[in-house]
Amino acid sequence: MLNRGVIPVISNKKRVLIYTVLLIFLFFYKQTAMAMGPVKFQDDMKRNVELPAPAVRIVCLSEAHTENLVAIRGVRQLAGVVFSTDSRWVFKGVPRLSRNPSAEQIIEQKPDLVLLETSWAEKNKTLLKELDMSKVPYVVLNRPKWGQMGEYLDKLGALSGRSRDAARALIFSEKILHRAKLRADKMAMPRVFVVAAADFSSCAPDSWGAKLIIAAGGAPIVGTDCIPVERDPQFVFYGPQRLARTGNLIDVIITLTDNGRGMPAVSKDAIMKDPRFKNIPAVKNSRVWEMKEADLMLPSLIRLDSSLVTCFKYMQKKL
Numbered sequence: 001m002l003n004r005g006v007i008p009v010i011s012n013k014k015r016v017l018i019y020t021v022l023l024i025f026l027f028f029y030k031q032t033a034m035a036m037g038p039v040k041f042q043d044d045m046k047r048n049v050e051l052p053a054p055a056v057r058i059v060c061l062s063e064a065h066t067e068n069l070v071a072i073r074g075v076r077q078l079a080g081v082v083f084s085t086d087s088r089w090v091f092k093g094v095p096r097l098s099r100n101p102s103a104e105q106i107i108e109q110k111p112d113l114v115l116l117e118t119s120w121a122e123k124n125k126t127l128l129k130e131l132d133m134s135k136v137p138y139v140v141l142n143r144p145k146w147g148q149m150g151e152y153l154d155k156l157g158a159l160s161g162r163s164r165d166a167a168r169a170l171i172f173s174e175k176i177l178h179r180a181k182l183r184a185d186k187m188a189m190p191r192v193f194v195v196a197a198a199d200f201s202s203c204a205p206d207s208w209g210a211k212l213i214i215a216a217g218g219a220p221i222v223g224t225d226c227i228p229v230e231r232d233p234q235f236v237f238y239g240p241q242r243l244a245r246t247g248n249l250i251d252v253i254i255t256l257t258d259n260g261r262g263m264p265a266v267s268k269d270a271i272m273k274d275p276r277f278k279n280i281p282a283v284k285n286s287r288v289w290e291m292k293e294a295d296l297m298l299p300s301l302i303r304l305d306s307s308l309v310t311c312f313k314y315m316q317k318k319l
Contacts, residue, residue, distance in 0.1 A: 039158055044118050045140045054161025055113035055137075059106055061097065062117040064143050066090065067300035068156055069115075072165040080109040084260070086294065089302060103130035113159060114138035144299045146211035149173060173301050177215055180308040184217025190251035190315045192218040193243065193282070194296070195271065197256065197263035200240045202226070207234040209296040212304075216311035221250060232261060234297060240276060247280030252315050256293040265290075289314040 039051040059080035060066040066081050070089045083096040097105055106114055114136060121128060121140045131138050139159060144152035150170050157166030192213050194203045203209040205222040213220040226236035243250075257265045268288040277283045291314070294300070295307045 041139060041155070041159065043139045044142045045121065047140065049137060049139055051113065051137055051159070053112075055111070055159055056161075057110060057112045058115055058160065059097070059109050059111040059113070060115045061099075061101070061120065062115060062141075062143075063294070064299050065115050065117065065141060065156070067298070067302045068144070068153070068169075069160060071301035072153065072157060072160065072162045072169045074156075074160045074162050074165070077160060079111050080106070100124065100127075103127060103134055103136070106131070107134055107136060111136065115159070116140045118142045143208075145206070146208055146299070149299075149301070169301055173304055176305045176308065179305075180215050180217070180312070183312050184215070187217055187316065189217060189219045190287075191221055191249055192252045192254060192311075192315065193221045193250045195243075195253060195255040195266050196235050196293070196297075197259050197261060198266055199263060200238050200243055200266070201229055201235045202238040203297065204228060204234050204236045207297065208299045209234070212296060212307060213311055216308045216315065218252065218311065218315050221246070229261075235261075240274075244276040244280075247277060247282075250280050250282045251285075251287065253280070253282040253288045254291050254296065254311075254314060255288065256296060257290050259293040287314075287317075 037053065039054055041049045041051070043049060056077055057079035058069065058074070058077050060069060060078060061082050063082060063085050066078065066085050067089055069075065069078065075090065078090060078094050080095045080097050081090055082099055084099070085096070095109055097109075114131060116138060118140050128138065141152070141155060153166040153170050154163070157163035194209060194213075196202055202223060203213075203220065204226075205220075205224050207222075210220040210222050223236055223238050223242070226238055229235040229237060253268075253271060255266050255268055255271060259265060268290050271277055271288050272283055272286070282288055291310060295303055295310065
C-alpha cells in the first residue's frame with residue numbers, strides 16, 4: 001500500500017533512478033512470468049483467453065480491479081488506469097485513460113493484458129472488436145461480490161502471476177473481518193440508511209455497501225422492493241418521500257459524496273435542515289454522516305479495513 005503522507009519533491013536524478021529500478025523490476029518479473037508458462041483462462045463473458053505467460057503490463061479500466069491488483073502487490077504492473085482511479089494507490093507516472101478510451105490509446109501503452117469490468121465491456125463492444133482485430137488480449141471480470149472474494153482473487157492472481165500474494169490478501173481480509181465482528185459484537189445493531197445521491201437512491205440489498213454495513217455491526221435499510229438504478233444496479237431508487245415516511249426506523253444516515261454517477265450529493269447539513277426529516281431518529285440525535293462513495297460501495301480490499309472502522313465509528317458517535 002502506498003504511503004498516504006506528504007509526498008516529497010523528487011529531483012530529476014532520483015526520478016531517473018526510480019524509473020530505472022522500475023524497468024529492472026519489470027524486466028526480471030517478465031522473465032519470471034515467462035518461466036511460469038502459459039495461462040489458460042475463461043473470463044466472465046465466457047471467452048477462452050490464453051496468455052503466453054502471466055501479464056506483466058496491465059491496462060486496467062476498472063477502479064475495483066485496479067485497487068485489488070494493488071492489494072495483491074501488482075501496482076508496478078499497471079501500465080495504464082482509468083482517469084478516476086484514486087491517486088493514493090497508483091504511481092504518478094502511470095498513464096490515465098478516459099473512461100471510454102480508443103483502441104489506439106490502449107495499444108500505445110503496450111499492454112500484455114487489458115482488464116475490464118463485465119458491465120462496462122457489455123456496453124463497449126466496438127472497442128472489444130477493435131482489440132480483437134489488433135490482437136490485444138483482454139479479460140473481462142465481474143466486480144467481486146461480498147463472500148466471493150476468494151474466487152475473484154484466484155482469477156486476478158493467475159492473470160498477474162501473483163497467486164501467492166492473492167492468497168495472502170484473502171487471509172488478511174478474513175482477519176480484518178474477524179476484527180470487525182469482534183467490534184460489532186460489543187454494540188447494539190443500529191439501523192442505517194444510505195443516501196447515495198440527490199435522487200435519494202440508496203444501496204441495493206446485495207451491494208457491497210449493504211454487506212459492509214452489516215459486517216461493521218449495522219442493519220442496512222435497503223428497500224427490498226425498490227427498483228434498481230439501470231446504469232448501476234448496486235443502487236436502488238428510494239426517494240425523499242419514502243425516506244420521510246419510513247424514517248422512524250432509521251438510527252444512522254450515511255450520505256455519499258464524490259459519487260461516480262455524476263449526480264449531486266446531498267450534504268449532511270441539507271438532511272439535518274430539511275423539515276421533512278426532522279422526526280427521523282438519526283436527525284433528532286445528530287447521527288448523520290458523509291462518506292466517500294468509493295469507501296462504502298467500491299469492492300476494494302485495499303479500503304476494507306478503513307471502511308469498516310469508519311462505519312463502526314459513525315454508528316457509535318454523534319455530531
